[in-house]
Amino acid sequence: MPVGDVSMPQMHVVKGVRIGTAEAYVRYQNRRDLVIFEFAEGTNVAGVFTQNAFCAAPVHVSKAHLHVANPRYLIINTGNANAGTGKTGMLNAERTCAKLAELASVQATEVLPFSTGVIGEQLPLERLLNGLQPALNSLSADAWGAAATGIMTTDTTPKGASEQFELDGVTYTMTGISKGAGMIRPNMATMLGYVATDAPISRELVQQLLSETVNVSFNRITIDGDTSTNDSCIFAATGQAGGVEISSAQDARYTVVLDVLTRMMKRLAQLIVRDGEGATKFITVAVEGGYDTQECCDIAYSIAHSPLVKTAIFASDPNWGRILAAIGYAGVKNLDVEKIQVWLDDVQICKDGGAAADYTEAEGARVMSQAEMTIRVDLGRGAAKDTVYTCDLSYDYVKINADYRS
């Protein structure tokens, strides 16, 4: 059961984006496991990808293609991650692009492949290629919901966000989907995110906007610290709703777009945490008062990754010593613990490095029993801050990932 409201909003059509889906039988029957995005000519596209050294074949190919061309198509399959598949995997990813390029009369380098699912098995190439034409046949502007469902693996709910905003009197749309959190064997977790807008934005700024917003959204969530081999996030600006291209970060419209994109990316990222494996709580870890954002981030992740903190939260147990310990072993140099304050929402649990005098376990337990809470840490030595989002660690996390096979 996801935490909080994760329902799909009205998914506004983005001018210049069409989406097709098909049943390619990659792994399962009776599901649309193949999704194709088509971008209008002139669309500027940017991507960010996993840092995992064992990154999957489609990640290699997507990065290479993005380097030389502006993509016109994205192909996404679930059921098979095409990771740990060596040279054959690379070839299969390239072949998929080539086939779609042929069918759609574009260059193969204008197609980006994405895969999510089982790791270490070769793609069922024939079935995948056979699915491309049916997917193309189904292209439609109003299929964001189908796409959100199509890219799911073990997600329990499709994930989407959509907004309309105005720049200089023109109404633009931004719509996006994401998936992730499912790691039931034989699947490998993959976080995927796709966001498009019909606003006109230069390619350089599309990349800048994506990088900037990924760093406060997808790069700030963690469920279990396991970085996938396939993580990818794409942002596309079609420019099809008209207006003059935004080509400078000084343009006042840039700030508006950044604001909308930031909100959307955070929502899409947080939806993944809310649907985290076995998650029963949604936790914001906000660290402030640091010298720099790196140390804020290090401490936030140390708390967010601590199995002891996560199990305590699962149990609604205000075991604040575990939070202090996680701060202490984050590896931040010269930390003066006597300057550290910690709050659970509005309840101060730690004052100047020790137990807050007026803290009561009843107050701590009250916050801990909520479905959503913020752990706030003030390091008391600077003005930097950063925030990470995570969930608790429950029996179901172990159950899902231990996957007793019958």
Next chain:
Amino acid sequence: MPVGDVSMPQMHVVKGVRIGTAEAYVRYQNRRDLVIFEFAEGTNVAGVFTQNAFCAAPVHVSKAHLHVANPRYLIINTGNANAGTGKTGMLNAERTCAKLAELASVQATEVLPFSTGVIGEQLPLERLLNGLQPALNSLSADAWGAAATGIMTTDTTPKGASEQFELDGVTYTMTGISKGAGMIRPNMATMLGYVATDAPISRELVQQLLSETVNVSFNRITIDGDTSTNDSCIFAATGQAGGVEISSAQDARYTVVLDVLTRMMKRLAQLIVRDGEGATKFITVAVEGGYDTQECCDIAYSIAHSPLVKTAIFASDPNWGRILAAIGYAGVKNLDVEKIQVWLDDVQICKDGGAAADYTEAEGARVMSQAEMTIRVDLGRGAAKDTVYTCDLSYDYVKINADYRS
């Protein structure tokens, strides 16, 4: 249930070491929760302590005392970690030392305090002080077993190792105990280790021996990645079995002692993993072929900390993609995945970065179903290697740490 044989061996007496225990009622009734070690005059003692910035009051005091004197007494209490206790905690640790010093007619700086148990509560100082004289009254050379039991928190079994060895015709003894793995709230995990020998070793070499062996034993185990606030390990050489003091690492006897101590420290450290919370498997992660030990260590820990790898092992599921992913996100620079080989015991699962051609899931499952296994990774780019020991992640880990309070 601990994994494998964790039974206590015959605990040989170490000349120059006496141990006393008492019921101090720190937290629970009817248990000897106070342990005192007495070292003969002239004993050389070394200590290593947690790197956690939120380290406990007794860690601060022990480090300070070790800096100015050679300890004659150790005081260890369970039930309360005296961590997150601020200035009062420091004062209480000092008072405990001062009281014992008074009773035993030594300097307060010749006493080291150690605490393990609940975090964030003040020590019940009166009860602790009242337990010191009874503990002193019970001092005996033959109480290592009682000490191993006395320092337990949520350990399911006492942990000890003991060996006799010969140097230049003289028989010496080395005996040690450890505790750790218990984190049931309201306790905070604390790893403690105490090893003593009656061989004559200079203080400088005692420290060198301890540092060297801790780095291949206690510093190479992980259960959940949560570094405690109280971890401490002490090595003492009383010299009471006679012989000429070993004062140079070039002395052939040094190598013998190093060998015995290494074996003992590894055993004491591994006992903690075998008794890890909810552990059903004991896992050795051996990484070789690296440029340096740091990168071997980083990758070994990345595997050993991965909840996905640990749950897969719990389920006896040869989900090797999770191991590859953990190698890939360890943050090692310029890793050439095509040079990487991975084995589960004797079964090669990954060859040159992809699935090994002759690997079968049946073979993988055979190894995975064992109570003990080695994950071996060859990075294929150097001669460095390192090894880390860990356990799986089971329902019981969550159960123990989520601690549903009735």
